[in-house]
Amino acid sequence: MKCEPNRLEIFLTRLAFLICGRCVYQSFADHLPLEGWENVLDFGCGMGTVAYYAAKKLPHGHLTCLDISERWLNACRKTLRNHGNISYLLWEFPMLDDECFDVVYCHFVLHDISDSELEIVLPELAGSLKSQGVLVFREPLTDTNKISFIKRLTEQNKLFPIDSRITDIPMMGNSLECIYIKQ
Ligand SMILES: C[S@@+](CC[C@H](N)C(=O)[O-])C[C@H]1O[C@@H](n2cnc3c(N)ncnc32)[C@H](O)[C@@H]1O
Structure with missing residues (x-):
């Protein structure tokens, strides 16, 4: 569901x-x-918090920052203004090309999306990955039912788990990080 941040929210996130x-x-x-x-692909990039560091790791690659919110996407443009290897996409379904990404990551995004929307989003993300492409997500461990649903849906879309770990994040608590590969 689309939700535009107010100025205070953007300021506090910065x-x-x-x-x-x-x-x-x-x-x-x-x-x-x-x-x-x-x-x-950074799915649900917000103000570009992860993208800021991921872009530096792609000197010969490309990063697409995607969000459902125009305001977050504009904030992301500002965060990444010094990087050249980036494009910005406002999420609309369907929109992603098939088999075009090597890596898709979601950082604190999927847990906030309704189950019915996840049933659209996860197949779209899986379809946008190349063969041997990788999906990585990190989500809070507060709602274990939601995590189980996300994992089940991911595996139903022919992505196979290759690694996972629990990390304790300052101010955010325990979160689960999972890596899946498309075969
Ligand atoms: C909690 S923020 C996380 C932002 C960023 N990944 C981070 O970790 O700082 C969740 C982001 O996901 C975006 N979002 C929520 N639902 C979405 C959807 N269906 N498609 C794309 N982006 C979505 C929100 O607009 C928001 O920017």
Whole structure:
């Protein structure tokens, strides 16, 4: 469901990014399976918190930042204004080309999407991955039913789990990070 942030929300997110950028967002970007040439999608990029670090890891690749909110996407443009290898997409379904991304990642996005919308979103993300492409997500562990639903749906779309770990994130608590591969 579309939800535009107000100015205070954007300001507070920028503040959190300045204070916790490295330990929260860079730690996730550092764990992405990137060599530097990949075509990557940040699904639900927000103000570009993870994208800021992921873009630096793609000197010969490309990063697409996608969000359902125009305001977040504009904030993301501002965060990444010094990077050249980025394009921006406002989410509309269906919109992603088949088999075009090497890596798709979602950081604190999927848990907020309704089950019925996830049934549309996850097949679209799976379809946009190349063969051997990788989906990575990190979600809070507060709602275990939701996590189980996301995992079940991911596997139903022919993505196979290859790694997972629980991390304790400052101010956010325990979260689950999962990596899936398309075969
Ligand atoms: C909690 S924020 C996380 C932003 C960013 N990934 C981060 O970790 O800082 C969730 C983001 O997902 C976006 N979002 C929610 N539903 C979406 C959908 N169906 N398609 C694309 N983006 C969506 C929201 O607009 C918001 O920017």
